[in-house]
Structures are given as structure tokens and as C-alpha cells.
Amino acid sequence: MSPAPKSPPAAVGEPAKASAPPEAVPTEEKSPKKEKGSKGKDGEGKGEGKGKGKAAKGGPPVGKKKTKPIPDNPNFRYIVRIGGADLDGRRSAALALTGVRGIGLRMATVACRMSNVDAREMIGNLPEATVDGIETLLGSLPSRLPPWMLNHPSDGTTGEVHHFIAGDLETARRDDVNRMKMIRSYRGVRHERGQKVRGQRTRSNGRTGMAAGVLKKAAKEAAAAKSKEEGAGPAAAAPAAAAPAAAAKPGSPAKPGSPAKPAAAAKPAEKKV
Numbered sequence: 001m002s003p004a005p006k007s008p009p010a011a012v013g014e015p016a017k018a019s020a021p022p023e024a025v026p027t028e029e030k031s032p033k034k035e036k037g038s039k040g041k042d043g044e045g046k047g048e049g050k051g052k053g054k055a056a057k058g059g060p061p062v063g064k065k066k067t068k069p070i071p072d073n074p075n076f077r078y079i080v081r082i083g084g085a086d087l088d089g090r091r092s093a094a095l096a097l098t099g100v101r102g103i104g105l106r107m108a109t110v111a112c113r114m115s116n117v118d119a120r121e122m123i124g125n126l127p128e129a130t131v132d133g134i135e136t137l138l139g140s141l142p143s144r145l146p147p148w149m150l151n152h153p154s155d156g157t158t159g160e161v162h163h164f165i166a167g168d169l170e171t172a173r174r175d176d177v178n179r180m181k182m183i184r185s186y187r188g189v190r191h192e193r194g195q196k197v198r199g200q201r202t203r204s205n206g207r208t209g210m211a212a213g214v215l216k217k218a219a220k221e222a223a224a225a226k227s228k229e230e231g232a233g234p235a236a237a238a239p240a241a242a243a244p245a246a247a248a249k250p251g252s253p254a255k256p257g258s259p260a261k262p263a264a265a266a267k268p269a270e271k272k273v
Contacts, residue, residue, distance in 0.1 A: 069122075077124045082135050084166040089124020096123040102151060102165035103138065111137055114144070138165055 068090045078089045083100040097108035112119040115134050117126065126134075137144075141163045147153035150163040152172060156179060164172045180188030190197045196206045 071122065071124060073125050075127075076122075080123050080126075080131060082131060083138060087123060090122055092120050093117055093123045093126065094119035097134070100138070100165055102163070102169040107141070107149070110145070110149075111141075 071090070076089065080087045080089050080096070082097070083103075085100045087096040087099045089096075093112050094105065094108045097103050097111060098105055103111070109119055111134060115130065115137055117130060117134070123131070142150055142161045145163075147161050150161060151169070152162040152164060154160075155162060156176070162172070177188070177191050181192055182188070187197050194208050196202055200206065
């Protein structure tokens with residue numbers, strides 16, 4: 001390899017060539033980054049990232065509720081009456097039956113399964129005969145289900161098994177509370193006083209009447225005022241009682257320069273009989 005040729009030395013007396021300055025590279029001005037979710041002058045840009053993400057995913061528009069389906073059945077019933085309750089016909093059969101007092105979601109699902117009804121079918125689409133069959137089934141639950149699934153597995157007086165719904169449930173509950181009050185049980189006494197029955201704490205919750213904190217504060221102030229009066233009473237009465245006693249002493253020489261005290265009124269002499 002041959003070495004790279006060196007640049008020839010500049011001749012004497014020859015002016016040195018000025019090296020050309022390097023070309024200035026244009027620098028890009030960095031625009032200030034906008035903070036995510038920052039609020040601009042017109043109030044735009046707040047929560048920008050979240051809103052765009054939901055819109056890109058194709059989610060439901062914010063602020064709009066899910067509309068109920070419009071039935072196309074000409075015999076559709078918007079109101080279905082079961083057990084004395086008006087049920088929404090556009091709800092599914094299992095969820096609509098929970099509107100009956102005494103029927104929960106589990107019991108409603110069991111009733112639909114025993115009646116051979118799809119629990120997801122709108123109850124307004126069911127024919128009237130099927131609805132009547134469901135109502136009859138709800139009345140015969142004690143004979144078709146185990147006692148642990150019922151709300152009254154054992155009656156207190158007769159020992160029978162019941163599952164009350166609608167108005168019968170309210171009547172049975174009122175009778176049970178009256179029986180507990182009559183036998184003066186703990187729960188009955190708590191019902192009478194309007195207190196918690198199932199062992200809840202009552203220090204800060206379940207108060208009746210005026211707030212206990214207000215009564216306690218007023219009682220403390222009254223006790224403090226009473227103790228203050230009792231403590232100041234004997235001390236104030238002692239100097240007042242000592243002043244007349246000192247004035248009543250006979251033969252006490254008066255101090256020079258002190259004002260003369262008025263003489264005590266003489267007692268009238270007793271007449272001797």
C-alpha cells in the first residue's frame with residue numbers, strides 16, 4: 001500500500017487560502033409538547049386520550065343509556081301481572097320474576113326451568129297460559145322444593161313448610177314480629193325500641209331521636225357550670241359573713257385615719273315585769 005500523498009507546503013510569499021466555513025446545518029425548532037389531558041384556552045384537550053381510545057375501539061357513546069329492544073310480536077304484552085305485581089314485559093323472564101315480592105333470582109331461575117321456559121326470553125312474549133302456569137307454580141313451591149330453599153321452612157305454631165310471596169309474605173313477617181314482642185324475646189325487645197336486631201354496632205349508626213353527641217355536650221356544659229357555682233359559693237360567702245362579725249366586736253380601737261364606722265343600732269331594753 002502506498003501512503004496517502006501529503007499536501008504540498010504553501011509557497012513562500014503566497015497568501016494562505018482561507019478554509020471555507022462549514023455549512024450551517026438548519027436546526028429544527030422543537031415545538032412544546034402538549035401534556036396529555038391538559039386544558040387549553042378554549043377548554044379543549046381535557047381527557048383527550050381516554051375519549052379517543054373509546055371512540056377508536058368502537059365502544060358505546062358516552063352519556064347514552066342502552067335502549068331496550070323493540071318487540072315485533074303483535075301479541076306482545078308490555079305489562080305482565082304475576083303475584084299482584086306489574087312486571088315489565090321487555091325484561092327477561094328470570095329477571096322480571098324477581099319483581100314479585102318473595103322471589104329472588106335463584107328462585108326465579110328454578111321456576112323458569114320447572115315451567116320449561118327460556119329464562120332469557122322476554123316475559124311479554126310468553127302466552128297467557130304459560131304465565132298462568134308460572135303463577136300456579138309459585139304457589140306450589142313448598143311441595144316441589146326442599147325446605148332449605150323456602151323463606152319459611154318451619155312455621156312456629158303448626159310446624160308446616162311455607163313459601164310466602166306478595167301480600168302473604170308481609171302478613172307473615174308482621175305476625176312473626178308480634179309473636180317475638182309478645183314472648184319478650186331479645187329480638188322482640190329490640191323491635192319495640194326500634195334498635196338494630198341482628199347484632200350490628202350502634203355506637204355511630206342506628207341512632208334514634210336526637211344525636212347522642214349533642215346531648216352529651218350539653219350535659220357536660222351543665223355539669224361544669226354546676227360545679228363552678230358550688231365551688232365559688234362557700235368562698236364568696238365567707239368574706240361577707242366575716243365583715244359583720246368584725247364590726248360587732250365591742251372595744252376594738254379604731255385605726256387612726258380610718259373612717260368612722262356607723263354604730264350598730266342598740267337593741268331596745270327588755271321591760272321587767
